[in-house]
Every structure is written in C-alpha cells, then in structure tokens.
Amino acid sequence: MTNNKNTYNNTEEVMEDWGILITEEISALLAKKRKNASGKLTNSIDFDVMVDEKEGILLEIQYAKEGMYVLDGRKRGNKMPPVDEIAKWIRQKKIPVRIGNKKTGKTTGRTTKLTKYDQEKSLAFAIAKNIAKYGIRPFNFLLPYERAVEGGEMKKEIRLALVQDGYSSLQKPIARFNTAQQKKR
Numbered sequence: 445m446t447n448n449k450n451t452y453n454n455t456e457e458v459m460e461d462w463g464i465l466i467t468e469e470i471s472a473l474l475a476k477k478r479k480n481a482s483g484k485l486t487n488s489i490d491f492d493v494m495v496d497e498k499e500g501i502l503l504e505i506q507y508a509k510e511g512m513y514v515l516d517g518r519k520r521g522n523k524m525p526p527v528d529e530i531a532k533w534i535r536q537k538k539i540p541v542r543i544g545n546k547k548t549g550k551t552t553g554r555t556t557k558l559t560k561y562d563q564e565k566s567l568a569f570a571i572a573k574n575i576a577k578y579g580i581r582p583f584n585f586l587l588p589y590e591r592a593v594e595g596g597e598m599k600k601e602i603r604l605a606l607v608q609d610g611y612s613s614l615q616k617p618i619a620r621f622n623t624a625q626q627k628k629r
Contacts, residue, residue: 455609466588467491470505470586470589473588485510490505491504491506505586515584517583520578534564
C-alpha cells in the first residue's frame with residue numbers, strides 16, 4: 445500500500461463492489477457445478493483491492509490452492525492422484541460404498557471381510573486409477589471475473605470513478621493556484 449490511497453476513494457469503492465459481486469458469482473458457480481465437496485474452495489473465495497504506486501489500483505481474486513487443480517484439471521496418462529485424498533472426498537460427498545454383487549444382491553467373500561474404511565480405500569483406488577487413465581476436465585470457475593473484466597459495465601464504472609478521483613485530487617492544487625494568482629494581483 446502506498447500513501448496515494450486517498451486519491452482513489454471512488455475507484456476503490458467501485459472495485460470493492462465489483463469484488464463482492466464477482467466472489468458471490470464464483471461461489472454460486474462452484475456450487476452449481478458441484479465443485480465444492482468440502483466447501484474449502486468455495487469458502488476460500490475472496491478478493492483484495494490493492495493500490496500500488498507502479499501498478500495503480502488492482503482487484504485480485506484469491507482462492508485456496510485446490511482451486512488450481514479445479515482450474516487446470518488433470519491430464520490423462522499422468523500418475524494416480526493420492527488415494528487418501530480421494531477417500532476423504534468419498535466421505536465428504538457421502539458416496540455409498542457398495543457391498544456385494546449389484547445384480548444378485550449377494551455379498552462376495554472379499555467385500556464382507558473389508559471394513560468400511562478399507563472399502564472406501566478400495567473405491568478410492570479405483571477412482572484414482574480411472575483419473576490417471578482418463579484425466580479430469582479443467583473447469584474455469586473464474587469466468588464471472590473474466591466476464592466482468594471484459595464486459596463494458598465494470599470498465600465504464602471504473603473509468604467514471606477514476607475521473608471523479610482525478611477531479612477530486614486536483615481541486616486542492618487548483619484552489620491553491622487560484623489563491624496564489626489572486627494574491628499576486
């Protein structure tokens with residue numbers, strides 16, 4: 445942060461409003477697409493408005509590191525993801541672990557001897573193997589942010605706020621200049 449913060453009052457206010465709107469839209473999109481098993485990613489969505497002497501005023505969208513996995517997806521043919529993490533995901537999603545033969549309803553000898561934890565691990569291993577083989581499609585949950593930046597409304601509001609801030613910051617120097625000119629006469 446710099447000491448120029450006061451010169452961006454209107455612009456900061458506009459950026460704060462857009463930050464709130466964008467983070468709410470991102471959270472809603474993650475919920476809609478069911479990309480929030482633990483809620484950690486959704487709960488981590490936040491923003492920060494920063495004033496920098498070199499860069500100017502910036503709106504930064506922040507999220508947990510899990511967001512990178514959602515954004516990037518996983519390429520097919522890569523190694524298997526961690527089985528423990530998938531087992532945790534299975535518990536969070538409350539995915540039922542099936543015991544026995546689906547068609548006959550009879551249990552097989554192997555699955556009846558496994559504990560619930562082992563059954564979850566077995567399912568997690570199968571899912572991890574499938575992910576390694578086929579991958580996971582990337583999902584760009586930052587679309588609301590990109591649309592807001594590319595769309596005209598946000599730009600128009602920020603430009604107007606910058607003009608107002610520029611006008612406000614020039615009022616004192618202009619008044620001093622006018623006073624100095626009047627004293628010279």
